[in-house]
Amino acid sequence: MSTRPEGEHGSIAVEFAILVPAFLLLIAVAAVIGRQTVAQTAIEGAAHDAARAASISRTADTAQNRGNDAAKSVLDAQGLHCDPVTITVDTSQFARPVGQAAAVTATVSCSVAFSDIAIPGMPGNRTVSATFTSPLDVYRSRS
Template sequence: MAAYDPYLLGPWAGAGLGQRALPPQAGSAMLQAVIMAPVLVLVMMFAFGGGKLALAQIDVDGAAHAAVRAATIERTMAEAEAAAQAAAAAGSAAHCSGVAIGISGDLTPGGTLTATLTCTVTGTGIPLLDGRTLTAEASSPVDQWRSETP
């Protein structure tokens, strides 16, 4: 039998007859998988939470538009604010809590109303994203040719 030569046999040197020594990297793929799995889960959770946050912003924008449109149909500012609050609450209820709406502008025919909606995001499933405040603003003209009486 030939003499032991570590340069010839490389990392498998020292294995007995009929045995195969494991390379030094044995088990490293499993260790990489164990380390990377939680990282991938966190990345997926943040992607999912970010998507829910984007959907919430879209809902808040839509609720602001619905609120200002509902306000422009009313005859008095008090009725306009009540209609805007109802429309905003209905439009942003899925993703938000603590909806606050502010109406400003001129309710006379040909004027413009602006609604500013602010709410707190809930239900994203990620503590860092829950509780964020979203704001949307929308404007709408008051119908110039509407009658003065209902």
């Protein structure tokens, strides 16, 4: 004798067939959003550190090198592997005379790949970027 109500035979298989793909899609979308959030945080940190490292330098050439190195260091420490990574450190305001306000701006952009997360209709990669500006000391010599 069966304890199931009449008309309930096999309904769990249908529910399973409908809900499992939807659940897997939800997990994949969460993975994409998570990866993008982690990448955005790492890129923002890299831009911040690049601008800060450049702003405490004495010359524009040194600032450029230190900014690039700082950004690469942050991205390596975060384990973020992007292709391509673009690091731009604007040191043009080093030419301003001492006593005038000046700043260094660093922009970091990175193409984050989602190709290992197979979701139909999702893009294969997305470019994430961040910009940060750090002031130069108004009364410190620069060249």
